[in-house]
Each structure stands twice: as structure tokens, then as C-alpha cells.
Amino acid sequence: xxxxxxxxxxxxxxxxxxxxxxxxxxxxxxxxxxxxxxxxxxxxxxxxxxxxxxxxxxxxxxxxxxxxxxxxxxxxxxxxxxxxxxxxxxxxxxxxxxxxxxxxxxxxxxxxxxxxxxxxxxxxxxxxxxxxxxxxxxxxxxxxxxxxxxxxxxxxxxxxxxxxxxxxxxxxxxxxxxxxxxxxxxxxxxxxxxxxxxxxxxxxxxxxxxxxxxxxxxxxxxxxxxxxxxxxxxxxxxxxxxxxxxxxxxxxxxxxxxxxxxxxxxxxxxxxxxxxxxxxxx
Numbered sequence: 001x002x003x004x005x006x007x008x009x010x011x012x013x014x015x016x017x018x019x020x021x022x023x024x025x026x027x028x029x030x031x032x033x034x035x036x037x038x039x040x041x042x043x044x045x046x047x048x049x050x051x052x053x054x055x056x057x058x059x060x061x062x063x064x065x066x067x068x069x070x071x072x073x074x075x076x077x078x079x080x081x082x083x084x085x086x087x088x089x090x091x092x093x094x095x096x097x098x099x100x101x102x103x104x105x106x107x108x109x110x111x112x113x114x115x116x117x118x119x120x121x122x123x124x125x126x127x128x129x130x131x132x133x134x135x136x137x138x139x140x141x142x143x144x145x146x147x148x149x150x151x152x153x154x155x156x157x158x159x160x161x162x163x164x165x166x167x168x169x170x171x172x173x174x175x176x177x178x179x180x181x182x183x184x185x186x187x188x189x190x191x192x193x194x195x196x197x198x199x200x201x202x203x204x205x206x207x208x209x210x211x212x213x214x215x216x217x218x219x220x221x222x223x224x225x226x227x228x229x230x231x232x233x234x235x236x237x238x239x240x241x242x243x244x245x246x247x248x249x250x251x252x253x254x255x256x257x258x259x260x261x262x263x264x265x266x267x268x269x270x271x272x273x274x275x276x277x278x279x280x281x282x
Contacts, residue, residue, distance in 0.1 A: 007060040009038045011257055014053065015067035016046040020222075022274050023065050026250040029273035030266050036258060038062070045070060051077055057096065063257035064094040065250075071133050078103035087169050088136040093253050104256060107134070110249030111141040111217060115192065118238040120145070120215040123191035127151040127177070129205065130196035131159020134219055136166045138194040149173035151187045153205070181208040190214060195228055206231035213237030219245055222278060243278070247271045 013023040019042060027040040045053050047069045054077060066074045074091035075081055081103040085091045091103035115121070126142035128135050131154035142150050150172050152160045160176040167174045177187040181204060187193075189210045195202045195218040202218075206227045216232045218225075221242030229239050247270050254270075255261040 013065040014045040030254040106249040106252035107137040108140040113248040114244040125190040127190040134196035143170040203227035
């Protein structure tokens, strides 16, 4: 498929740092499966640099994946944002169509899809580990699962207050809990726990995994499993990882950017491509 005047259609992922991103692997695998001659590359764009990058794009660009630290910045630079993106103040997908920038968030539905693979489609209680941008999307996912009050375990006490506006928009109550295995109380005993922190940041909390845990979504994927995910599985809980989230949200992005909504075809192909790429890094 060619862009205007026969130019190759372009897409890419923006963030900083972004060299490690698996998004090019995922999207290129999807294009090959769909028979599209599109390009997709990673572009290192630091905080504050998104406006300049967007302004320089030509008509051959179809869409962008947006990662840290640009998701909040992107919300202010699109012409339209989906209700879900506005709720969690995070745009991770920008569609470029007829001179307009359309912002969406595929992280929240990606989390829901990953949890559904573990058999979890509803929950009465939920906990988020972390207080950053991913935590905001996690709150959105918990709301959509049916959680009314979410516990937030953050290393910085102020992070809970920073999440308060998001929780209000979502209609969620927030309950703070200390980042201390000895004082967590029932936080890790929730139906769903989302570890929205990088790598081994939650390793110290592995000692507090309850005897009968619910479902854990740990957004880390390299290295895998994390200490928390391994402890969770040993206790008999269901676990999904960051690779599951990454693939599901990327499948949704591909559908938005290309207009080809084919998750049944794309999911196994994109997951296999990501696993192969991770194995090559080991």
C-alpha cells in the first residue's frame, strides 16, 4: 500500500529512550501478515520535543505509537482525543489523517485483553503498584473491570495524590498503602493486582504475596519473570506479563492505523515475533 503520490506509508514509535522498543518488530510483523509495504521505525524524541516532531511530518505518515515520556504531552497536541485517553490523561496512539491528529489509548484495552487471557473479565477489588503514567492506565482498566475503590501502593507517597484527578474522572475511590512488605495489609490480596513499575522495582514486595493470590498483570517483560511474577505463580495465582500487554495494545494500534481489524490473524504472529526478538537479546 502506498501513500500520497506513490510514497511508502510511514509509521513509527516515539519516546526516549526508545532503542530497546519491540514496537518495530511487532508492527513490521503485522504489516507482513497483512501484505502492507509500510515502514515502521523508532525515533528518539525527548520530553518537550513532540510538537516539533509532529510539525515536521509529511503526508506519507499514517500513525505513531507514543511511549514514555510523551503520553501526557501528546494529549495536548492532538486535535481530538478519545474519551478513554482523556480519562487517563495518556495518548499512546496518534492517527494522522487529512491533516488532523487523532489521539487514542490502547493501553487500557490492552490490559483488559491480557487479563481476559488469564480468565479475568471482572473484579470487585484491585491494586496498582506504582504511581506513574502506566498506573493511570491501570486505574482505567480496574474501573472497566468493575472495581469501585482501588488501592495504590507507591514508593512516593505524593504519587497517590498525583493520581487523584485521574481517579475522580474515572469515578474511582483511592486507598493508599505503604511500599513495605510488612505493612501492605490486604493490598496484594485483591482480585486483580497491576504491577505498573519497571523491571525488578517491585521485587521487595514478592515476600508479601498472599497464600491464595488472584490475578497479577506485571507490565515488565525483560527480564522475565520478575521476582514478583515468579512468587505469584509459585503461590498458584494467575499471571500475565508485559509482553502480553505490549502485543495486545500493538494489535489494537495496527487496527487503528491501517483500518485492518484482524486480531485473530495478527495476535499469534506478533507474539511470536516479539518472543523471537527477546530470545535473540538473551
